[in-house]
Amino acid sequence: MHSNVITRPLANTDFVTIDIDALLGAQRARLPYALRALAEIAARHSDHGEAALTVAARDGGTIPFRPARLLLHDMLGIPALVDIMAMRDHIAAHGGDPETVDMSLPVDLIIDHAMSINHWADRFALQKNMDREFEINRERFAFLKACAARFPNLRVVPPGGGICHQVNLEYLGQVVLPAAENPQLLTPDSCLGTDSHTTMINGLGSLGWGIGGLEAEALLFGETSPLNVPEVIGVELTGTPSHDITATDIALVLAEKLRVFGVVDRFVELFGPGYPNLSVPDRATLANMAPEYGSTIVNCPVDDNTLRYMRETGRGQHLARTEAYCRTQGLWADGATSAIEYDAVISVDLSAIGRSVAGPARPEQRIDLGAAAATLAPNHDKASARRVPVEGMDHDMGDGDVILAAITSCTNTANPRNMVLAGLVARNAVARGLTVKPHVKTSLAPGSRVVAKYLESSGLQDDLSALGFDIAAFSCSTCNGMSGPLHPAHEAVIKDQDIEGVAVLSGNRNFAGRIHPLAGRNVIAAPPYVVAYALAGSIHTDLTGAPLGHDRDGQPVYLADLWPTAEEVADIITTHVTPDAFQRNYAEIDSVNPSWTALPTSTDRYDWVPSTYVSFPPFIRAITATAAPLEPLSGLRPLVILGDSVTTDHISPSGIITRESAAGQYLMAQGVAHADFNSFGTRRGCSDVIIRSCFANYRLRNEMLPGSEGSVTCLYPEGREVSVFEAIETYKARDQQLVVIGGKEYGCGSSRDTAAKAPWLAGIRAVIAESFERIHRSNLVNMGIAPLCFPDGVDRKILGLTGAEQFDIHFAQDLKSARLIIHREDGSTTETPLELRLYNAAERATFAAGGLLPRAFRDFLAA
DSSP: OOTTSOEEEOTTSSOEEEOHHHHHTTHHHHSOHHHHHHHHHHHTTSGGGHHHHHHHHTSOOEEEEOOSEEEEEHHHHHHHHHHHHHHHHHHHHTTOOGGGSOOOSOEEEEOOSOOOOOSOSSTTHHHHHHHHHHHHHHHHHHHHHHHHHHOTTEEEEOTTSOOHHHHIIIIIOOSEEEETTEEEEEEEOEEEESSGGGGGGGGGTOEEEEOOHHHHHHHHTTOOEEEEOOOEEEEEEESOOOTTSOHHHHHHHHHHHHHHHOOTTOEEEEESTTGGGSOHHHHHHHHHTHHHHTOSEEEOOBOHHHHHHHHHTTOGGGHHHHHHHHHHTTOBOOSOOTTOOOSEEEEEEGGGOOOEEEOSSOTTOEEEGGGHHHHHOTTSOGGGOOOEEOTTSSOEEOTTBEEEEEEOSHHHHTOHHHHHHHHHHHHHHHHTTOOOOTTOEEEEOOSSHHHHHHHHHTTHHHHHHHTTOOBOOSSOGGGGTOOOOOOHHHHHHHHHHTOOEEEEESSSOOOTTTSOTTEEEEEEOOHHHHHHHHHHOBTTSOTTTSOSEEOTTSOEEOHHHHOOOHHHHHHHHHHHSOHHHHHHHHHSGGGSOHHHHTOOOOOSOOOOOOOSSOOOOHHHHTOOSSOOOOOOEEEEEEEEEOOSSOBHHHHSOOSBOOTTSHHHHHHHHTTOOGGGOOBTGGGTTOHHHHHHTTTOOTTOOOTTSTTOOSSEEEETTTTEEEEHHHHHHHHHHTTOOEEEEOOTTBTBSOOOTHHHHHHHHHTEEEEEESOBOHHHHHHHHHTTOEEEEOOTTOOTTTTTOOSOOEEEEEEOTTSSEEEEEEEOTTSOEEEEEEEEOOOSHHHHHHHHTTSHHHHHHHHHHHO
């Protein structure tokens, strides 16, 4: 903190606060709550707090942002830690002091992305899955424990402790906390995380959003993160939501509305007379899905509901300072919003929202529940749907069958009302004699052990288990593509007969190829609807008008018959979701996994043994002590040409590794059995797997091969169809640098830095698209890959790009634009300007240095 920022005492406490009124005066009242908090945080890292004035100006100026803490999970945390450990060794090899590479912020790393649902519908499923998780991830876990032993600021929560965002919401978040540099100074809690759904903490009134792993590394190295002050879109809430809907239904409405409006790189803030009608868990469900809306955050200002939730989750000791601070600093939502000036306002009437699901491949593809059967059915005709016998079993399968029904993800399992609704629907179904259809794989993976406690104490777990929803994990599991196998007989039918199965999950993402490679369609649904679809067994069933099954007397049973009353739900929450349950759970969180506790470690120099999980990154080994001048990119070949909404799952998938994939072939060559392949996500610490993940998605559509699907491309100048990895290997042997061409929203989805590291390893030096998603653009910059945009009115189709072309890119001296020269097969050339998407001086300096890691390395070496 700069010592010349004015502070003032906080009445009736021993704390002081930044005198935000002295800095902003009357301007403060016009600022949305999110910008008020942002102004305070930025003021601490600028001379005389001048960054607060930059926030108040609201003209897109750049401010220094440094959060109070960082949140990592293992899939994205391991690549960052691999970089840091390798950087230490690279510094030492160049005569520098490796101890200069350290962690300058408190870091919580929660191991929650490694669990695959290999066992389900079994009361021992959790223990079996945890044993298997440790067996195949031992190497990764040993690396993480080695890092925790070396870095005092790093705390690792062992596998089985819960999902990082739910742990953050229920335990780590404090709303207001003492500043690290001055324990007498109170500051708004702020948290950046290497997962896009870090935004869930916004539900508690804290600022937090997802960043790439590389940006997290910069913060750990002691830097601030340059942030352009965003526009703030207000969502005015009116009305009271019906008991017949869930917070998930509201979130899907927001996803639909905000995607159409366009909120990329913007903040969203909730306000209005309907805002107090949302509990903190409801707000957290909405805030969690900010990446699905496209926004940086969904800010939920602090009010009485915030304090109530802190008390209910065992954090009552912080209430007095939280309320006093927020009221003094203008961060308390008192309903007086008339003076606040939003950049735009969208109105949502909560009382008008009905039941919804989203699919088949985007969270914003909202569908009224009553229209889901007609919209999502693969052949849109239930009467003509194929039915195929399952060998060795007494049932059949067909197009539109639900093959996965998963209650999963922090989005919903952090919401007691959603979970109790699901449990009571299950209880009522069991009482009527209903059962889940035999072709449905069911699983329950809460994000917190507290959920298991209240489901058990209320007896609801017995009812869920009776339908196959036994607890199988405390992790992201299915939502993250770790859904595990189906029954072998079901997999055989789906593959042999090309059955189009459907996955239904209470998650936040349903991108093609993410949930399970055999699920042709993926549907996001609230937990009680997941139970209902498992009972119905088919997406053809209209949950609003058709029976889910028949009771013991042969009478039809409808969802309306199973839906509990508001009083039933409230009674269970009041009785069983208690503060002491949260306190006991988190007091024991470091010791929930005996295998982790017993894992040996040391603080000696890390030994880089040959490994298919953790390897020394080539992009660090390639760093030189001095930077080469930035040259034009000449003769680039396109690796792939892609359409709109290409996700990071397309660029570098996280899910299952198949035998036939390049990564699968590599692992088998290293002696890894197919059963031990694990996933792309768990092997992100190994560069040999990362490069083979590049555009390895089974549902990739490459316009260089019209009509194709999968990881294939056209090799030039031969004009021959090959796998993407074969093209990468061939081009690397020729020293041929590459480019990727895309459409709108390139890089949407998860905030994974391997979606920039894999292209770098493949030799991709530029991506030219119509627009970029926020985090992925940042990751490209930090890997030294040029993020370029076509000018308005120009795109790949207008330019007639086929993939046979070669490209030259000349950068303007100020690194604000570029010029593209297209060399076509017939010898003709086309020239067009490009926008170089570097948003401030810091990003331009990073790009010119070849990326974040080369720049940081040279700074450390100079120090």
